Amino acid sequence: MSNATIDQKPVVPEEIKSFTVTLIVRRFNPEVDEEPHWQDFDVQLYPTDRVLDALHKIKWEQDGSLTFRRSCAHGICGSDAMRINGRNRLACKTLMKDLDVTKPIYVEAIKGLPLEKDLIVDMEPFFASFKEVQPFLMNSVTPVKGKERIQTVAQRARFDDTTKCILCAACTSSCPVFWTDGQYFGPAAIVNAHRFIFDSRDENAAVRLDILNDKEGVWRCRTTFNCTDACPRGIQVTQAIAEVKQAIMRGKA
Amino acid sequence: MTSTIDAPRSPYTRSTKKSSINWEKWGWIYMRVSGVVLVVLIFGHLFVNLMIGEGVSALNFAFVAGKLTNPFWMVWDVIMLWLALIHGGNGMRTLVNDYATSRISRGILKVAILVSVVSLITLGTLVVFTFDPCPAGAPADLVASFCKTL
Numbered sequence: 001m002s003n004a005t006i007d008q009k010p011v012v013p014e015e016i017k018s019f020t021v022t023l024i025v026r027r028f029n030p031e032v033d034e035e036p037h038w039q040d041f042d043v044q045l046y047p048t049d050r051v052l053d054a055l056h057k058i059k060w061e062q063d064g065s066l067t068f069r070r071s072c073a074h075g076i077c078g079s080d081a082m083r084i085n086g087r088n089r090l091a092c093k094t095l096m097k098d099l100d101v102t103k104p105i106y107v108e109a110i111k112g113l114p115l116e117k118d119l120i121v122d123m124e125p126f127f128a129s130f131k132e133v134q135p136f137l138m139n140s141v142t143p144v145k146g147k148e149r150i151q152t153v154a155q156r157a158r159f160d161d162t163t164k165c166i167l168c169a170a171c172t173s174s175c176p177v178f179w180t181d182g183q184y185f186g187p188a189a190i191v192n193a194h195r196f197i198f199d200s201r202d203e204n205a206a207v208r209l210d211i212l213n214d215k216e217g218v219w220r221c222r223t224t225f226n227c228t229d230a231c232p233r234g235i236q237v238t239q240a241i242a243e244v245k246q247a248i249m250r251g252k253a
Numbered sequence: 254m255t256s257t258i259d260a261p262r263s264p265y266t267r268s269t270k271k272s273s274i275n276w277e278k279w280g281w282i283y284m285r286v287s288g289v290v291l292v293v294l295i296f297g298h299l300f301v302n303l304m305i306g307e308g309v310s311a312l313n314f315a316f317v318a319g320k321l322t323n324p325f326w327m328v329w330d331v332i333m334l335w336l337a338l339i340h341g342g343n344g345m346r347t348l349v350n351d352y353a354t355s356r357i358s359r360g361i362l363k364v365a366i367l368v369s370v371v372s373l374i375t376l377g378t379l380v381v382f383t384f385d386p387c388p389a390g391a392p393a394d395l396v397a398s399f400c401k402t403l
Contacts, residue, residue: 177351181351213278215275217277219275222347245281248278
C-alpha cells in the first residue's frame with residue numbers, strides 16, 4: 001500500500017517542440033542605404049511565439065540594429081503594425097502557429113507612409129488626417145448637474161464598433177487609394193469621425209460630414225475591403241465608411 | 254456677462270478651392286444608380302437578343318434593323334448606351350486617378366477617356382436615330398421582311 005505513491009511517475013508535461021523559422025525582413029538604414037533591401041534571419045521559435053517575439057530574438061541575439069516600434073506588446077497600443085507576408089498585421093498578435101512556417105516569413109514596414117528606418121514609418125501624415133476630422137467630443141451644453149451625459153444602451157451601441165480603433169494605421173496603409181493619393185483621409189480617420197458622428201452626445205456631426213464630403217473624403221473609397229481585413233481590432237471599417245457616405249447623403253447622422 | 258460664439262459649421266481649411274458642386278459625390282451616386290439600371294437594361298437586352306424565340310441564331314442584320322425601327326428599343330438602346338459609356342468612363346477615370354502617378358500622364362489618360370466616351374456616345378446615338386433599315390439595292394434575303402412593303 002505504501003508502494004502506491006512510489007509507483008506513480010511524476011506527471012511530465014508533453015514537451016513542446018521548437019522549430020527554426022526564417023524571417024526575411026526589409027531593412028533600410030537611411031544613413032547608409034540608398035534603397036531598402038531584404039535580409040534573412042533564422043530564429044528558433046515555439047508555435048505560441050509571435051512575430052514580435054521573433055523580431056525581439058533577432059534584435060537581442062543576432063542584430064541589435066534592427067529597428068521597430070513596439071510598446072505594450074499586447075495588441076492595444078497600436079505601435080507594431082507591419083506588413084507580414086503581404087498583409088497588414090500587428091506583430092504582437094500574429095502567432096507562429098497561424099503562419100506557414102515551412103516557408104520564410106516576410107516582414108516589412110507598412111506601405112503608403114514615408115519609410116524612416118527598417119520597420120518604422122513616419123506616422124505624421126496619418127495623424128494629420130486623424131486630427132483633421134476633429135476626433136473629440138463637441139458639445140455646447142453643460143451636462144446636467146455637471147455630471148455625465150446620459151446615453152441609452154442603443155445609442156452607445158450605435159458607434160461601439162468604431163470606438164475600438166487603436167490608431168495602428170494598419171487599415172489606412174492597406175488602402176490602395178491611400179497608396180497613390182496621400183491626400184485621401186484614409187479609413188482610420190473616417191472610422192474615428194464615425195465614432196463621433198454617430199455619438200448622440202456630440203453636436204457637431206454636420207461639421208465632420210462636411211469635412212468628409214470632400215474630394216479626398218469618403219467618395220474616394222472603392223470598397224475593396226482591404227481595411228476591414230487589416231484591422232487587428234476586427235472593426236468593420238468598410239461598413240463604417242459606407243455609413244458615413246449614407247449620412248452625408250441624408251445630410252445628418 | 255460672457256457669451257460664447259459657436260465655431261463656424263464649416264472647417265477653416267479646405268474651403269478655398271471648394272466648388273459649389275461636389276463632383277466626387279455625384280459621380281459616386283451616379284455609379285450606384287446607373288449600375289442598378291444597367292443590370293436591368295443589359296440583362297433585358299441579352300435576354301431578348303439571345304434567348305427569346307430562335308435564340309442566338311436569329312441574330313442578323315434584319316433582326317437588328319427590325320429592333321432599331323421600334324421606338325421602344327431605340328429608347329432602350331440609347332439609354333443603355335449613355336449610361337454604360339458614362340459609367341465605364343467614370344470608372345476608368347477613378348482608376349486613372351488611383352494609378353497614374355504623374356500629373357501629365359493623368360491628364361493625357363483622362364482626356365483620352367473623355368474623347369472616346371464622347372465620340373462613342375455621339376456615334377451610337379447618331380446610328381440609333383438615323384439608321385436606315387432598308388438600304389437601297391440590298392438583297393431582299395438580308396434585310397428585314399417589312400422592306401418589301403415599302
